């Protein structure tokens with residue numbers, strides 16, 4: 299039975315992803331944040347902890363430690379904006395009590411338990427849920443998400459990369475095993491917890507690569523690109539940290555499947571493939587996307603180039619890591635799971651500066 303207002307909870311309210319979701323929920327017409335959880339800030343009023351929420355819906359919620367029994371009493375859905383290795387300890391209890399879950403972490407994104415355990419270096423304690431979880435990329439899996447009780451919200455880098463490569467793989471424009479991804483993220487991508495590596499002086503006025511050949515998003519990217527290509531594949535994925543607060547820009551290279559393919563042809567394939575997806579904007583030929591133009595939004599902007607000398611396709615894909623890459627996408631998934639239009643509460647974009 300559809301409700302006029304759904305009550306939702308958020309575990310991880312004090313993190314960057316949780317903060318962004320609190321911002322979005324405050325303007326959602328059909329969802330009310332009635333439980334907000336953090337261990338460190340338990341007992342504080344939400345509007346006092348986040349002054350930007352003051353006077354808005356949810357501001358009087360008292361931050362609490364998570365309790366599944368309390369959640370089950372009144373909540374329709376809980377967002378888990380917690381680190382990997384935590385969600386699989388919380389989600390089973392909620393699901394057993396009939397509460398839907400959208401998990402921001404990688405705990406339910408990887409279909410194969412062994413692959414998860416190899417890359418995340420921990421034992422998965424709820425492997426029976428891996429086959430039930432739906433990968434929460436609305437443009438790919440909207441129908442499955444509508445029926446799901448557990449959605450694994452995609453990673454930020456994978457979101458930019460999968461959306462950037464889907465038409466090229468589905469239409470066989472590129473050789474699937476030649477993909478090289480050079481991606482850059484703002485520092486909110488590393489989370490809000492205190493660490494020396496994320497101090498202002500460590501991240502400003504410098505630019506560095508990290509996680510080469512070992513970044514944990516690699517198996518998720520390979521899983522989803524492999525499904526698009528209908529064949530297992532490996533990618534080279536090199537992430538970088540740039541001195542900006544938010545945003546991801548992925549520059550992706552791949553050898554053309556047919557050296558005679560032109561930019562005109564591939565641009566038309568991309569434009570047709572994403573024609574009915576309002577959040578994906580294929581830019582006109584000759585234009586390249588920038589992170590500032592998708593800030594705080596659900597947009598994924600895509601620019602294309604074909605190098606006739608090297609016979610490579612180059613895709614530049616940008617998203618906002620906190621909105622499209624985390625909280626906004628989680629909200630889109632929750633909308634679908636609760637029977638609402640996917641874009642409910644997500645129409646507005648944040649200011650540019």
Ligand SMILES: NC(=O)c1ccc[n+]([C@@H]2O[C@H](COP(=O)([O-])OP(=O)(O)OC[C@H]3O[C@@H](n4cnc5c(N)ncnc54)[C@H](OP(=O)(O)O)[C@@H]3O)[C@@H](O)[C@H]2O)c1
Nearest residue numbers: 310312313314315336337338380381402403487489490624
């Ligand atoms: N930041 C991004 O751009 C981004 C993008 C996509 C996906 N994600 C994913 O979203 C999740 C949250 O990321 P974030 O960047 O917001 O992290 P964060 O800033 O480090 O925040 C983590 C949150 O989880 C809570 N938490 C930590 N350990 C917990 C535990 N054992 N039990 C219960 N709560 C716990 C923390 O609050 P207390 O310690 O007070 O409980 C905090 O509110 C992660 O899985 C991350 O990979 C993040």
